[in-house]
Amino acid sequence: MKLEATTVIHAPHLHVESRGSAFVVIDPAGPNWGATDRRGAELLTSLNGGTPFSTLVERYRAAYDLDPVKAYHHVATLVGDGLRHGLLATAPIVAKPYAGRAAHLGEARLEEVWLHTNNSCNLACTHCLVSSGPDGDLGLPTDRWLAVIAQARGLGVRRFYLTGGEPLLRPDAVELARAILADPEAELVILTNGIPLTGHRVAALAELDSARLRLQVSIDGASAASHDAVRGKGGFDRALAGIGNALDGGLAVTLTTVVTAVNADEVAAVTRLAGTLGVRHHHLLWMHRRGRALAGSAPPVAKVIEVVRAAVAAGQEAGVTIDNVEAVKSRLNVPAGVRRDLSNACITSLCVSWDGRCFPSASTAGEADLCLGSVLATPLAELWRDSPVAHRFRAATVEAKGQCIGCSFKYLCGGGDVEHSYFWGGDLLADDPYCELHQALIRDALFARVAERKRLHTNGRSGFDAPLLFTAMGEGSIHCASAEPIPAVALSHSECVVSFDLDAPRAKVRAFYGSAAEVPQADLCCPVQPDPAAIDHIPQEVIDRFYGCGSPIGAAQIQPGETTLDLGSGAGIDVFTAARQVGAEGKAIGVDMTDAMLAVARGYQGQVAAKLGFDVVDFRKGFLEEVPVAERSVDLVTSNCVINLSPDKKRVFSEIWRVLKDHGRLVFSDIVAVEAVAPAQRQDPRLWGECISGALTEDELLAFLERAGFYGIELLSRTFWREVEGYRFFSVTVRAYKFEKRQGCVFTGQEATYVGPYKGVSDEEGHFFPRGAVVAVCTDTAAKLCHPPYVGQFVVTDPDGETVSTPCCTPSGGCC
Incomplete structure (x- = not known):
C-alpha cells in the first residue's frame, strides 16, 4: 500500500526475544511473529497506540542520525514488511476472541x-x-x-x-x-x-x-x-x-x-x-x-x-x-x-x-x-x-x-x-514437566530460522542496509502441496513429525509440466508470443511447448560472447534464442527440474546447432533454489513465468544474485497479483501450474529483489493476464542488476552529478541525488553509476575534477 505522511500505523502488544544481533518480535495473542535486527525491534515496539508514518520517520532519523531520504527508505521498508505479514496495520489491531479449541474441531x-x-x-x-x-x-x-x-x-x-x-x-x-x-x-x-x-x-x-x-x-x-x-x-x-x-x-x-x-x-x-x-x-x-x-x-x-x-x-x-x-x-x-x-x-x-x-x-x-x-x-x-x-x-x-x-x-x-x-x-x-524444554526448542528454532532466512535477504555485500523482516510466521507455508484448508487451530503431534518438504510442491509442478512436455498445452500462460524472426532457427516442436508469459530475451539486449542462464528452461526456446545472440564465443545454459522437458530440449539441441553452425547450449537438471551453476559466472539470467512456481522465491533470488557477475543483470517475466492471492488459490495445484497460485503482488516481487541485493530495478512492461475468482493478474517483465561490495564504502574523492530529467532520484541504498547537485560518492557507488542502468544519467568525476569516461570501471570491479 502507499504510505502517506499521515498514515497511522498500529501494532499489537509485542514480546521481544533476542540472541546476538537477531531479534524476534512476537504477537502472543495473534499469534504472529517476525524476525528483524535491533533497529527494527526498537521501531516496532515503539508503536504504542497509533503512530503517524511521518512521526516514525522523524523519530528514526533522529535516533540514527540519517538524512531524511534514507530514513524514509528504512522506515518504509520495515513498515511495508510489517503490513504484508500482519504484524502491523493501519487500523487498531484487536485479537480475535478464543474460548478454546472445541469450537473449531467440528x-x-x-x-x-x-x-x-x-x-x-x-x-x-x-x-x-x-x-x-x-x-x-x-x-x-x-x-x-x-x-x-x-x-x-x-x-x-x-x-x-x-x-x-x-x-x-x-x-x-x-x-x-x-x-x-x-x-x-x-x-x-x-x-x-x-x-x-x-x-x-x-x-x-x-x-x-x-x-x-x-x-x-x-x-x-x-x-x-x-x-x-x-x-x-x-x-x-x-x-x-x-x-x-x-x-x-x-x-x-x-x-x-x-x-x-x-x-x-x-x-x-x-x-x-x-x-x-x-x-x-x-x-x-x-x-x-x-x-x-x-x-x-x-x-x-x-x-x-x-x-x-x-x-x-x-x-x-x-x-x-x-x-x-x-x-x-x-x-x-x-x-x-x-x-x-x-x-x-x-x-x-x-x-x-x-x-x-x-x-x-x-x-x-x-x-x-x-x-x-x-x-x-x-x-x-x-x-x-x-x-x-x-x-x-x-x-x-x-x-x-x-x-x-x-x-x-x-x-x-x-x-x-x-x-x-x-x-x-x-x-x-496439569503442568508439563518439560515446559522449559519446549520454550528452549522454540527459541532455538526461531533463531535458527532467522539465521537461515537472513542470508537470503541482506547478504551484506550489496549495500542495501535497511531494517526489515528477515522472515515471519507462515512464510512459504501455503503452497500447491498444502492440500488441507487453513485451520483456525493447529494440534501438536506427540511423535515424530516430518518437517516441511520443499519437494512436495516441486513434485506437483514436475507432474504438471511433465504432461505439458508430452502433449503441448496451448492454454498455459502465454499472454505474448515470441518474435518469429528471433526463433526461425528453432524446431516447431519446441515452439509448441513455449509456456512463457513475456519476452525477457527480447528485453535483455544480449551481447556476443556473453554467458546466459535461463531458469526453468522447459523445452529450450529461450535458451536456443539466446544461443544465436551470444554467438560461437558465448554460452547459453538452461536449468530445469522436469526430466520430460529436458528430454525435449536435448532432443532438438543438435538440430539447432546445425542451423547455427555452432553449439554453445548446455541443459542442466536442477532446482531454482539450488542452481547448478558456479558463482559470479553468468552475465545474464532470464526466466519466463517460472519463478512464481517456486515455494521459496527469496531463495531463488538469492541464488540468482550468487551466480551473476558484477554488473550482470536479471531479466525475467512473471505473473503478479494486484492483491495477495487467497490461501485457497495458493493450494490449487492446477492454478499453481498456470502461474496463478504462486504469484506475488507486484510490491512483494520488487521488495524481494531489493532485499536479495539487486539494484537498478526496473519494471519494463505490465500486461493484463487474466482474472480468477475476482483476483486480477498481470504479466510483468522486470530487469535488475548485481554489484557486490567487497571492501565497504571507500571514498577517494569521486563525485557524481545527476543530470535529469527528474528533479532528484534516490537509489536502493538511500543515496539522494538532486538534479545538478554534486554529491560525494564511494568507489562502489561510482562503479554502479558508470554502468547500466545508470550510465548516461550521471556525470562522475575523479579526485582531480576530470570527467570520468563511461564505463569508468571494468566488469571485474577495477575502478578508474
Missing part, C-alpha cells in the same frame, strides 16, 4: 491410527511405558487387525503406525503392513528394536512401497555397554545388524533414543553413530512416568536441553537431522493467526491396543482411566466420536492450562504434551 477427521499389535517383546527394557516383555500379550488375531485397518481407512486414515511390544515378532507383521500400504495414499511407520530385521523379513518388507514405509529403530546408547544396560545383553550388536540389513534393503530408517539420566551424555554420540550407519534422522523421546519408567530417573530439564543442543551440533557435523527440532520449526511456521492448542491425541489420532481397547495415543495404551472402549464391541468411528474420553480430550484447551497463562509462547507451543501432563501431574491440564 471438521476434524481421524488422520492416523497407532496399532499396538502386541505387548509381547523379545526385550524387557527398563524404561518401557507398557512393561512389555517375552511374556506379554500376543495381541489380536490377524483378521481382527485387518478389520481395524479397514475401519480406519473408511474414516479417512492415511497414516498408520505399528508398535508394541515388538510388532515384528508377529508372524503376520508383513501381512498387516501390506494391507495398510494397499491403499496407494497410505503411509506406514514401524517402531522396532531392530533385532527382528533379519534377511527374510527385510526382504519381505522391501517388496512393499519403500517411499511410504519408514522404520523407527530404538537405540539407547552409542555402545553395547550403555545400550544393553537398558535393553538387554547382545541387543546393541543385533540392532545394528538389523539396521544394516534394512538400509541394504533400501528401507528408510530413523533412530529413536529415550533421554535418561544414565545415557544423557551419550545421546550426541548416538547422533554421530546414526551418521556413520547412513541413517539421516534421529528422534529423541522424553521420559514418561509410567510402566517400568517409574523406577527410572529422568534427567533435569536443563540437562535435556543441553542434550538436545549437543545432538543438533553433532547432527550438523554428521549430516543427521534431529526430528524434534525440525518438528518445532514446522510448528512455528503455520500461517499467522493459527493458534496451537494441545496435541492431536483423541482428535486426529487414536491408538488401538493389543487387546482391542482404544486409547488417545500410543503412550496412553493400557491406561484404564483413558480407555475409550473396545473395537471388539463398538465400531472405531463411534469410539472416536462419542466416547466420554474423546469428549474430555476435545474439551481440554491451553486456555484453561494454568501453566500457560501469560506465556508469550502459548499459541506457538500449544501447552506442551498432554500425555506428560497426565502421567506427571494426574490431569490433562
Whole structure:
C-alpha cells in the first residue's frame, strides 16, 4: 500500500526475544511473529497506540542520525514488511476472541491410527511405558487387525503406525503392513528394536512401497555397554545388524533414543553413530512416568536441553537431522493467526491396543482411566466420536492450562504434551514437566530460522542496509502441496513429525509440466508470443511447448560472447534464442527440474546447432533454489513465468544474485497479483501450474529483489493476464542488476552529478541525488553509476575534477 505522511500505523502488544544481533518480535495473542535486527525491534515496539508514518520517520532519523531520504527508505521498508505479514496495520489491531479449541474441531477427521499389535517383546527394557516383555500379550488375531485397518481407512486414515511390544515378532507383521500400504495414499511407520530385521523379513518388507514405509529403530546408547544396560545383553550388536540389513534393503530408517539420566551424555554420540550407519534422522523421546519408567530417573530439564543442543551440533557435523527440532520449526511456521492448542491425541489420532481397547495415543495404551472402549464391541468411528474420553480430550484447551497463562509462547507451543501432563501431574491440564524444554526448542528454532532466512535477504555485500523482516510466521507455508484448508487451530503431534518438504510442491509442478512436455498445452500462460524472426532457427516442436508469459530475451539486449542462464528452461526456446545472440564465443545454459522437458530440449539441441553452425547450449537438471551453476559466472539470467512456481522465491533470488557477475543483470517475466492471492488459490495445484497460485503482488516481487541485493530495478512492461475468482493478474517483465561490495564504502574523492530529467532520484541504498547537485560518492557507488542502468544519467568525476569516461570501471570491479 502507499504510505502517506499521515498514515497511522498500529501494532499489537509485542514480546521481544533476542540472541546476538537477531531479534524476534512476537504477537502472543495473534499469534504472529517476525524476525528483524535491533533497529527494527526498537521501531516496532515503539508503536504504542497509533503512530503517524511521518512521526516514525522523524523519530528514526533522529535516533540514527540519517538524512531524511534514507530514513524514509528504512522506515518504509520495515513498515511495508510489517503490513504484508500482519504484524502491523493501519487500523487498531484487536485479537480475535478464543474460548478454546472445541469450537473449531467440528471438521476434524481421524488422520492416523497407532496399532499396538502386541505387548509381547523379545526385550524387557527398563524404561518401557507398557512393561512389555517375552511374556506379554500376543495381541489380536490377524483378521481382527485387518478389520481395524479397514475401519480406519473408511474414516479417512492415511497414516498408520505399528508398535508394541515388538510388532515384528508377529508372524503376520508383513501381512498387516501390506494391507495398510494397499491403499496407494497410505503411509506406514514401524517402531522396532531392530533385532527382528533379519534377511527374510527385510526382504519381505522391501517388496512393499519403500517411499511410504519408514522404520523407527530404538537405540539407547552409542555402545553395547550403555545400550544393553537398558535393553538387554547382545541387543546393541543385533540392532545394528538389523539396521544394516534394512538400509541394504533400501528401507528408510530413523533412530529413536529415550533421554535418561544414565545415557544423557551419550545421546550426541548416538547422533554421530546414526551418521556413520547412513541413517539421516534421529528422534529423541522424553521420559514418561509410567510402566517400568517409574523406577527410572529422568534427567533435569536443563540437562535435556543441553542434550538436545549437543545432538543438533553433532547432527550438523554428521549430516543427521534431529526430528524434534525440525518438528518445532514446522510448528512455528503455520500461517499467522493459527493458534496451537494441545496435541492431536483423541482428535486426529487414536491408538488401538493389543487387546482391542482404544486409547488417545500410543503412550496412553493400557491406561484404564483413558480407555475409550473396545473395537471388539463398538465400531472405531463411534469410539472416536462419542466416547466420554474423546469428549474430555476435545474439551481440554491451553486456555484453561494454568501453566500457560501469560506465556508469550502459548499459541506457538500449544501447552506442551498432554500425555506428560497426565502421567506427571494426574490431569490433562496439569503442568508439563518439560515446559522449559519446549520454550528452549522454540527459541532455538526461531533463531535458527532467522539465521537461515537472513542470508537470503541482506547478504551484506550489496549495500542495501535497511531494517526489515528477515522472515515471519507462515512464510512459504501455503503452497500447491498444502492440500488441507487453513485451520483456525493447529494440534501438536506427540511423535515424530516430518518437517516441511520443499519437494512436495516441486513434485506437483514436475507432474504438471511433465504432461505439458508430452502433449503441448496451448492454454498455459502465454499472454505474448515470441518474435518469429528471433526463433526461425528453432524446431516447431519446441515452439509448441513455449509456456512463457513475456519476452525477457527480447528485453535483455544480449551481447556476443556473453554467458546466459535461463531458469526453468522447459523445452529450450529461450535458451536456443539466446544461443544465436551470444554467438560461437558465448554460452547459453538452461536449468530445469522436469526430466520430460529436458528430454525435449536435448532432443532438438543438435538440430539447432546445425542451423547455427555452432553449439554453445548446455541443459542442466536442477532446482531454482539450488542452481547448478558456479558463482559470479553468468552475465545474464532470464526466466519466463517460472519463478512464481517456486515455494521459496527469496531463495531463488538469492541464488540468482550468487551466480551473476558484477554488473550482470536479471531479466525475467512473471505473473503478479494486484492483491495477495487467497490461501485457497495458493493450494490449487492446477492454478499453481498456470502461474496463478504462486504469484506475488507486484510490491512483494520488487521488495524481494531489493532485499536479495539487486539494484537498478526496473519494471519494463505490465500486461493484463487474466482474472480468477475476482483476483486480477498481470504479466510483468522486470530487469535488475548485481554489484557486490567487497571492501565497504571507500571514498577517494569521486563525485557524481545527476543530470535529469527528474528533479532528484534516490537509489536502493538511500543515496539522494538532486538534479545538478554534486554529491560525494564511494568507489562502489561510482562503479554502479558508470554502468547500466545508470550510465548516461550521471556525470562522475575523479579526485582531480576530470570527467570520468563511461564505463569508468571494468566488469571485474577495477575502478578508474
